[in-house]
Amino acid sequence: MERVTDKTIITVVGQDTVGIIAKVCTYLAENQINVLDISQTIVQGYFNMMMIVDMNAAAKPFGDCSKDLEKLGEEIGVSIKCQREEIFQKMHRI
Amino acid sequence: MINIWEVKETNTMIEQENLDVRTITLGISLLDCIDSDLEQLNKNIYNKITTVAKDLVAVGEKIENEFAIPIVNKRISVTPIALVGGAACKTLEDFATIADTLDAAAKAVGVNLIGGYSALVSKGMTKADELLIRSIPTALCRTERVCSSVNLASTKTGINMDAVRLMGEILLEVAEQSKDRDSVDCMKLVVFCNAPDDNPFMAGAFHGVTEADAVINVGVSGPGVVKTALEKVRGESFEVLCETIKKTAFKVTRVGQLVAQEASRMLNIPFGIIDLSLAPTPAIGDSVADILCEIGLEYAGAPGTTAALAMLNDQVKKGGVMASSYVGGLSGAFIPVSEDQGMIDSVQAGAITLEKLEAMTCVCSVGLDMIAIPGDTKATTISGIIADEMALGMVNQKTTAARLIPVIGKDVGDTVEFGGLFGYAPIMPVNKFSCDDFINRKGRIPAPIHSFKN
Numbered sequence: 001m002e003r004v005t006d007k008t009i010i011t012v013v014g015q016d017t018v019g020i021i022a023k024v025c026t027y028l029a030e031n032q033i034n035v036l037d038i039s040q041t042i043v044q045g046y047f048n049m050m051m052i053v054d055m056n057a058a059a060k061p062f063g064d065c066s067k068d069l070e071k072l073g074e075e076i077g078v079s080i081k082c083q084r085e086e087i088f089q090k091m092h093r094i
Numbered sequence: 095m096i097n098i099w100e101v102k103e104t105n106t107m108i109e110q111e112n113l114d115v116r117t118i119t120l121g122i123s124l125l126d127c128i129d130s131d132l133e134q135l136n137k138n139i140y141n142k143i144t145t146v147a148k149d150l151v152a153v154g155e156k157i158e159n160e161f162a163i164p165i166v167n168k169r170i171s172v173t174p175i176a177l178v179g180g181a182a183c184k185t186l187e188d189f190a191t192i193a194d195t196l197d198a199a200a201k202a203v204g205v206n207l208i209g210g211y212s213a214l215v216s217k218g219m220t221k222a223d224e225l226l227i228r229s230i231p232t233a234l235c236r237t238e239r240v241c242s243s244v245n246l247a248s249t250k251t252g253i254n255m256d257a258v259r260l261m262g263e264i265l266l267e268v269a270e271q272s273k274d275r276d277s278v279d280c281m282k283l284v285v286f287c288n289a290p291d292d293n294p295f296m297a298g299a300f301h302g303v304t305e306a307d308a309v310i311n312v313g314v315s316g317p318g319v320v321k322t323a324l325e326k327v328r329g330e331s332f333e334v335l336c337e338t339i340k341k342t343a344f345k346v347t348r349v350g351q352l353v354a355q356e357a358s359r360m361l362n363i364p365f366g367i368i369d370l371s372l373a374p375t376p377a378i379g380d381s382v383a384d385i386l387c388e389i390g391l392e393y394a395g396a397p398g399t400t401a402a403l404a405m406l407n408d409q410v411k412k413g414g415v416m417a418s419s420y421v422g423g424l425s426g427a428f429i430p431v432s433e434d435q436g437m438i439d440s441v442q443a444g445a446i447t448l449e450k451l452e453a454m455t456c457v458c459s460v461g462l463d464m465i466a467i468p469g470d471t472k473a474t475t476i477s478g479i480i481a482d483e484m485a486l487g488m489v490n491q492k493t494t495a496a497r498l499i500p501v502i503g504k505d506v507g508d509t510v511e512f513g514g515l516f517g518y519a520p521i522m523p524v525n526k527f528s529c530d531d532f533i534n535r536k537g538r539i540p541a542p543i544h545s546f547k548n
Binding site: 009011037040041048049050052062063066081082084085087088089091092 | 095096097098100101102103104105156159160161162163345348349351352
């Protein structure tokens with residue numbers, strides 16, 4: 001049984017370098033993944049970005065996108081993680 | 095909307111503080127498999143388990159991927175086999191064939207352990223119960239994934255001392271049969287007082303007769319997360335300390351609740367309970383003993399340990415209860431010796447004894463867990479230790495258990511390796527004085543006065 005709707009959180013953590021956001025966004029655009037919100041910050045010299053995206057119309061299943069992004073992260077030297085939003089909602093909201 | 099700091103906090107818990115879901119345990123009733131023909135019974139059991147649990151591991155992995163939360167174990171618990179096999183099994187070997195079937199079914203669906211090779215004998219043993227208990231050494235030694243448990247006592251019924259005496263002998267037999275492997279098969283055997291019907295943790299998991307046909311129970315963990323949270327409140331009052339533990343336990347348990355609901359939805363099997371537990375592993379930073387040290391003890395076992403553990407256990411429950419719609423199982427802090435690096439350090443430093451561990455089991459979940467003792471310990475002495483632990487559970491109206499490992503050929507000063515998540519354990523000294531005449535009395539210890547509540 002596939003889930004119906006829900007947002008996905010993409011986190012990117014690593015050494016700051018030119019084009020991280022561009023590369024991630026290009027992948028998302030190519031795969032019909034809609035970006036709803038982006039926030040980023042630098043913590044102790046590390047680039048931290050969080051994107052809230054809607055993957056309902058995505059060209060590939062969740063697992064494939066997650067693996068692709070992980071690979072993309074390895075290529076640009078950062079760690080990219082895809083997680084369904086509920087884990088954060090459950091933990092931080094009553 | 096969720097913010098970047100909240101996301102970062104959750105992911106730090108997972109990546110650096112060993113937050114995980116310890117187990118998704120699928121409970122399966124085997125009552126409808128019962129047949130007086132042994133071959134048919136074994137066939138029914140295999141078919142039911144492999145049908146109901148066929149997607150368990152795949153679903154567990156899918157949830158792991160979608161939330162990026164590790165789910166360490168996927169397991170199965172079944173109806174106590176003494177009940178299921180009673181009509182068909184006339185010999186020890188008959189019962190052992192059911193263990194073979196459980197082992198084969200576990201392998202077929204890819205779960206690492208299957209619990210329920212069990213008997214519930216808190217008041218008396220049927221012929222089938224006794225046969226099953228006597229078959230435990232054979233069953234455990236020739237299977238890989240089968241776990242066994244025996245409920246020897248309860249607050250309502252008292253302590254079945256005949257079964258306590260028998261289990262001392264059985265445990266030594268299990269140890270003897272696996273002596274070439276440091277008696278490791280003993281870690282697949284646990285005895286209980288007030289065993290819960292819905293415990294997801296091994297070796298004591300079984301699917302009680304009060305349960306539905308199939309049910310999902312989830313055990314959460316997270317000693318590392320609690321330890322890290324407490325590092326930030328060093329020197330603060332008990333009020334601050336307790337609030338911090340509660341909030342952390344809430345967060346950890348909510349993840350378990352989410353995983354349980356998702357597993358239940360994907361498998362189309364009802365959600366049973368969340369077991370609110372602090373279950374350690376030998377990984378550095380995943381230790382309950384380290385939390386006790388963070389609270390202010392030099393080593394677990396120092397004076398004050400019981401009070402600190404009582405507080406910890408209570409706050410974990412208070413935080414966790416609100417995070418979950420149904421709570422059950424063992425629920426509390428586990429204090430296994432071998433599976434917790436901090437506890438191992440305590441034993442090696444001489445800070446903790448078997449007697450102190452016994453006191454600690456009065457105020458936390460479970461009991462004397464994963465404790466290696468000298469292989470030449472007498473059966474009656476083992477029964478005596480078990481009886482003490484049963485009495486604590488009976489009088490305090492709580493679950494207690496004993497999972498002792500008499501390591502044949504080893505003595506105090508030696509260490510035994512169990513491998514993987516089970517860790518290693520220094521052999522602990524046992525009180526040498528005799529309890530033979532006590533254990534050799536026949537019958538049972540009556541239920542305590544406060545059990546008569548009607």
